[in-house]
Amino acid sequence: MRILVTGAAGFIGSEYVRTVLAGGYPGFEDADVTVLDRLTYAGNRANLPGRHPRLAFVRGDICDLPLLLDLLPGHDAVVHFAAESHVDRSLEAASEFIRTNVGGTQTLLEACVRTGVQRVVHVSTDETYGSIEQGSWTEEWPLQPNSPYAASKAASDLVARAYWRTHGLDLSITRCSNNYGPYQHIEKLIPNFVTRLLTGRTVPLYGDGSNIREWLHVSDHCRAIQLVLTRGRAGEIYNVGGGNERTNRQITDSLLDLCGASPDLVRHVADRKGHDMRYALDDTKIREELGYTATVPFEEGLAATVAWYRDNRSWWQPDAGAGEERPALTGSVR
Numbered sequence: 196m197r198i199l200v201t202g203a204a205g206f207i208g209s210e211y212v213r214t215v216l217a218g219g220y221p222g223f224e225d226a227d228v229t230v231l232d233r234l235t236y237a238g239n240r241a242n243l244p245g246r247h248p249r250l251a252f253v254r255g256d257i258c259d260l261p262l263l264l265d266l267l268p269g270h271d272a273v274v275h276f277a278a279e280s281h282v283d284r285s286l287e288a289a290s291e292f293i294r295t296n297v298g299g300t301q302t303l304l305e306a307c308v309r310t311g312v313q314r315v316v317h318v319s320t321d322e323t324y325g326s327i328e329q330g331s332w333t334e335e336w337p338l339q340p341n342s343p344y345a346a347s348k349a350a351s352d353l354v355a356r357a358y359w360r361t362h363g364l365d366l367s368i369t370r371c372s373n374n375y376g377p378y379q380h381i382e383k384l385i386p387n388f389v390t391r392l393l394t395g396r397t398v399p400l401y402g403d404g405s406n407i408r409e410w411l412h413v414s415d416h417c418r419a420i421q422l423v424l425t426r427g428r429a430g431e432i433y434n435v436g437g438g439n440e441r442t443n444r445q446i447t448d449s450l451l452d453l454c455g456a457s458p459d460l461v462r463h464v465a466d467r468k469g470h471d472m473r474y475a476l477d478d479t480k481i482r483e484e485l486g487y488t489a490t491v492p493f494e495e496g497l498a499a500t501v502a503w504y505r506d507n508r509s510w511w512q513p514d515a516g517a518g519e520e521r522p523a524l525t526g527s528v529r
């Protein structure tokens with residue numbers, strides 16, 4: 196078994212590859228892994244083992260068709276994580292999101308068809324469904340993405356579906372809720388707040404903090420992806436949820452406690468443009484069809500994540516001062 200994993204120098208893909216290399220997925224203990232990653236600002240080679248007998252690392256772009264046609268022959272499967280992934284960046288500059296997430300996915304799938312790759316998982320997100328006031332999304336819900344990031348992921352899902360339908364590519368799509376865990380870039384809510392609180396800085400809470408996200412530990416997400424890779428049906432979409440709905444204010448309060456930080460460090464800042472109010476997935480399908488269950492209790496996983504950032508300062512400290520302060524709306528509030 197030889198798999199090519201795109202974007203595995205990032206947060207979720209690196210968790211997936213570290214687990215494959217550690218023999219964490221039954222049947223894949225001997226699998227060889229090729230990582231293809233462009234090493235954008237979000238990619239970090241140090242998220243993966245420097246040397247490993249079953250790992251080959253290729254720095255390259257998923258938009259590069261000749262490279263893909265050269266690289267893919269001999270691979271049995273592709274797990275596709277590579278993307279521009281941060282909503283705030285897509286509000287400032289969307290074109291890279293369209294280039295990589297839409298164009299790159301199309302190029303990758305075209306190369307898979309041409310080189311006879313047998314199985315593909317396209318990793319997508321709950322944000323493609325938009326925002327939901329009550330209840331939860333099933334896989335049949337219409338796509339109503341609100342940010343350029345979400346729109347680019349929704350478009351990539353449609354391209355993926357078309358490559359299954361038109362070319363018979365054996366491909367499944369996963370749509371997961373918000374991930375948390377070690378190795379997540381400090382631009383995202385939880386690592387941003389943890390690293391700022393651990394260094395005595397303020398944390399910028401968008402709007403009134405009432406927006407709700409559904410959180411899942413990255414290891415549970417990766418296990419779900421592996422289940423879909425090995426047992427998912429072609430042409431099918433699988434939601435992966437965690438059931439842990441929290442407002443951003445609740446997350447902030449938990450992080451203040453875990454970091455032993457003062458509530459005065461919370462700054463209410465200008466809201467994100469078009470900020471989705473709530474995400475919630477119905478993941479009955481993956482649970483009933485593939486026997487998936489999330490295993491990491493949220494409070495335990497969050498505490499372990501904070502401990503990881505506390506114990507691995509050298510991983511994030513070089514970046515810790517990066518990022519602009521947003522103007523405070525009301526000063527420190529609680």
Ligand code: NAD
Binds near residue numbers: 258373
């Ligand atoms: P990330 O930003 O941490 O990592 C993305 C990786 O892709 C980086 O290593 C980057 O260098 C690489 N990359 C970017 N453009 C590339 C290109 N053109 N060619 C090759 N490599 C490129 O992202 P993440 O949080 O690990 O997310 C991984 C996937 O999971 C994404 O597709 C994302 O949409 C999806 N997802 C993320 C979450 C979440 O909460 N983070 C939730 C659901 C789904």
Ligand code: TDX
Binds near residue numbers: 408
């Ligand atoms: O500084 C912040 N302050 C703040 O209040 C940041 C970075 C975020 N927020 C809020 C915005 C969101 O309501 O926290 C919530 C989470 O924000 P992000 O970490 O940026 O995640 P989100 O926008 O929900 O998208 C994430 O989940 C779905 C990932 O970044 C996506 O890649 C994934 O598809």
